[in-house]
Amino acid sequence: MAGNSFGTLFKLTSFGESHGKAIGGILEGCPAGLEIDSSFIQSELDKRRPGGTAIGTDRNEADVVEFLSGIHEGISTGTPIGFIILNKDSKPSDYHQLKDVFRPSHADYTYTEKYGIRDHRGGGRASARETAVRVAAGAIAKLLLQKKGIEIHAFVSSVGECTMKKHYSEVDLMNTYKSPVTCPDAHLESFMVNLLEKMKKEGESVGGIITGLVKGMPVGLGEPVFD
Numbered sequence: 001m002a003g004n005s006f007g008t009l010f011k012l013t014s015f016g017e018s019h020g021k022a023i024g025g026i027l028e029g030c031p032a033g034l035e036i037d038s039s040f041i042q043s044e045l046d047k048r049r050p051g052g053t054a055i056g057t058d059r060n061e062a063d064v065v066e067f068l069s070g071i072h073e074g075i076s077t078g079t080p081i082g083f084i085i086l087n088k089d090s091k092p093s094d095y096h097q098l099k100d101v102f103r104p105s106h107a108d109y110t111y112t113e114k115y116g117i118r119d120h121r122g123g124g125r126a127s128a129r130e131t132a133v134r135v136a137a138g139a140i141a142k143l144l145l146q147k148k149g150i151e152i153h154a155f156v157s158s159v160g161e162c163t164m165k166k167h168y169s170e171v172d173l174m175n176t177y178k179s180p181v182t183c184p185d186a187h188l189e190s191f192m193v194n195l196l197e198k199m200k201k202e203g204e205s206v207g208g209i210i211t212g213l214v215k216g217m218p219v220g221l222g223e224p225v226f227d
Contacts, residue, residue, distance in 0.1 A: 012137040016087075017119050018127030024084035025133040027070070030140060032078030036071050037143060044139035045085075047177045048132060061088055061129075065136045081140070085132050151215040156183045158209035159192040160199075168213055
């Protein structure tokens with residue numbers, strides 16, 4: 001499997017760089033007849049999009065997805081679904097000072113060693129910007145899973161030493177994306193924000209933990225041992 005593709009029966013191949021003209025993907029394996037709810041897909045992208053909070057990046061992208069193929073009159077045709085997301089707030093000049101500098105814990109060095117060249121503009125292909133493509137494809141996957149009664153949730157459960165002690169059933173998961181740190185625990189949220197603001201002022205960073213949750217998963221899904 002190529003390094004830019006993920007999945008077998010439901011396969012996403014992504015392309016594009018952080019400060020290129022666009023990012024995008026080709027999604028294969030989506031069955032025909034699925035109603036493609038564009039507003040739902042956009043709402044999923046809005047959850048991921050940058051520029052929404054003071055503690056995140058200053059980049060402000062609309063992240064509007066444009067479908068190029070595989071959908072007719074709002075219904076999937078069973079053929080590959082091609083889509084792009086234009087980079088509107090691209091500022092490659094902001095990264096000029098990093099042209100000859102390797103950033104710690106980034107892919108700059110490994111890309112240079114592997115390919116002999118790298119795109120220093122925001123990390124190029126190794127930028128978190130690429131995840132918008134996965135979100136768009138994942139939103140279509142969610143539309144399929146909803147028909148089977150399967151729900152997928154994710155939330156930040158830890159930032160540094162600020163760790164969520166409550167069980168997920170004790171919080172309202174729908175509050176996750178109302179939080180600037182995507183944490184459903186309103187009490188813990190303020191501590192996380194304060195810690196991140198402190199780290200930002202000090203020019204430091206801090207790690208965290210994301211918890212994933214699947215509800216309604218059918219018993220016996222998949223094949224033993226490796227499929």
